[in-house]
Amino acid sequence: MAKIRLNGMTWDHRRAVDPLLAMQQAFERECPDIEIAWHARSLSGFECTPIDELASEYDLIVLDHPFMGFAARSGCLLELDSLGLADGDFVGPSLATYRMEGKLWAVPIDAACQVAVSRPDLMARIGAAPPRDWLELIRLAQVSKGQGLRLAIGLKGVHSLMTFFTLMANLGTPCAIQQDAALFEPAAARYALGLMRDLLSGCPPEVLDWNSIALHDQMASRSDLVFCPAVYCYATYAEADHVHSLRFHDFPGPSGPRGSTIGGTGLAVSAASYQREAALAYARFAARLSTQTGFAHHHGQPARRECWEDEAINARFGGCYHDTRATIEQCWIRPRYDGYLAFQETGGDLIESHLRGALSEDYLLDRLARLHVGAST
Structure with a gap:
């Protein structure tokens, strides 16, 4: 039987690309009928490429939270409340940045400020x-x-x-x-x-x-x-x-x-995807602690709170998460209106x-x- 193929778009840096590629085998072991082809755009493209354009081409989109106002109005992304994610599972206001008009539009996979x-x-x-x-x-x-x-x-x-x-x-x-x-x-x-x-x-x-x-x-x-x-x-x-x-x-x-x-990135699912259930399966996988721990050990910057407290992860990154925790916990969320x-x-x-x-x-x-x-x- 032919595999389901998803197309994903992220941004071009080892912090963004390497974690997704490194954890792909783990996802495919869990969901052997689904494969993902990841593509990357520049940082400037990440900051300004219209999300509806990306949603017309890609099933999975790594994006920034200022797009949430447009996403909520346009309907170009799939609501992700069914994943049952909790604010307390993610560092600072990471999850809150992707909530707009009472609905969740992306999964935090990268935390930064x-x-x-x-x-x-x-x-x-x-x-x-x-x-x-x-x-x-x-x-x-x-x-x-x-x-x-x-x-x-x-x-x-x-x-x-x-x-x-x-x-x-x-x-x-x-x-x-x-x-x-x-x-x-x-x-x-x-x-x-x-x-x-x-x-x-x-x-x-x-x-x-x-x-x-x-x-x-x-x-x-x-x-x-x-x-x-x-x-x-x-x-x-x-x-x-x-x-x-x-x-x-x-x-x-x-x-x-x-x-x-606050900055960071979230993983969104296109509302135009013909493979919504497969894309949702990956979004659920990306939100897990085990997955984001894997992200961290392949140059990623996880959003899960436990990763920021993990001694092995902090040792790998020179204590970065311990030493900036007070800042991210007191972050401000910039405007997100359409x-x-x-x-x-x-x-x-x-x-x-x-x-x-x-x-x-x-x-x-x-x-x-x-x-x-x-x-x-």
């Missing part, structure tokens, strides 16, 4: 401990500069917006998640932008060209980047197979680790332009506020 990352060898060279708040961060910038080292961050496009969101939430003045509310409190927004400019002054100018992957690559390969306060964690860069393994820490915000903007992604793409470019000196603070804040209320599709 903005946290700090360091080069342990360079930190040891200057005798510095990871900063616990923004004041200590600025002191580290001063010490590092005196030793010929710099801070780092990735501020390309959307990553500028995520850092702004994180700082606003950390200050206790989070940006609005609904379109019918003012996006931000102006004084707090100006303060957050000032913090970003101060940070930028301690970094090489090319950080404005870096996304999260580029930031990790540069910190792992260069010899002058000692610490980054806020980037979406790629725990695989703490593994021992890197020449210069990185170390992850809680977000050193002005108010401590709270308020970081149309938000248009705001995210343009808003990130606007903040980047401001940081490059091309837009005034007044102009930027006015444009962001107007964009927020007019972003609906």
